[in-house]
Amino acid sequence: MELCVALDLPSVEENLALAKSLKGHNIWLKVGFRTYIRDGKDFIVALKEVNPEFKIFLDLKLYDIPNTMADAAEEIAKLGVDMFNIHASAGAVAMKTVMQRLSDYEKRPLVLAVTALTSFDEENFQKIYEKSIDDKAEQFAKMSYDYGLDGVVCSAFESRAIKNATSENFLTLCPGIRPFGEDAGDQQRVATLQRANQEGVDYPVVGRPIYKDSNPKAKVDEILKVISTF
Secondary structure, rough: OOOOEEEEEOHHHHHHHHHHHHOOOEEEEEEEEHHHHHHHHHHHHHHHHHOOOOEEEEEEOOOHHHHHHHHHHHHHHOOOOEEEEEEHHHHHHHHHHHHHHHHHOOOOOOEEEOOOOOOHHHHHHHHHHHOHHHHHHHHHHHHHHHHHOOOEEEOOOHHHHHHHEEEEEOOEEOOEOOOOOOOOOOOOEOOHHHHHHHOOEEEEEEEEHHOOOOOOOHHHHHHHHHHHHO
């Protein structure tokens, strides 16, 4: 299990300050929509300058026609990030096209597919996808596995079933982790570190419980200490 810290603060200065406070750790940093739209590729460079050992997950959830997604995936690969994601809802052709486009890269980023956003509850998910979260997440995961992606983004509660349906080595990155039972906020399907471990989660993503803490570094130290016991 490797910790991924979400950099979701309102300004580049605050995000960089958080990253600098964590520069002694070999962790993943998640760069999402707001941060990347506002701060761009220069922010990726700045993070690597803080600590070249930081691994960067660019969380843009690509969803478009297959060729456009593949074009974007190629540009992302040129940024030097370590992982990015697409929407599984884009379908098999999009997955295949993205992975074919990246096949010539000697060291390509990991590619994950988003199954069901952790902000969904069961009722609202079924209104859109007409299947339960568990069933659709597993279906999306199998498709992602078949077309050569490295893993999926899901909640901790789908992680074990997805690995059972694909491979133990098929990665699961799980947002909505509240390490010690903190408030769920706008997330619906949240889990503690212990539950994430039980479900075989590879990358627990933690945001607000870290950056809203009065001492984010101490909170990360506490989280890493727990992870080290698994």
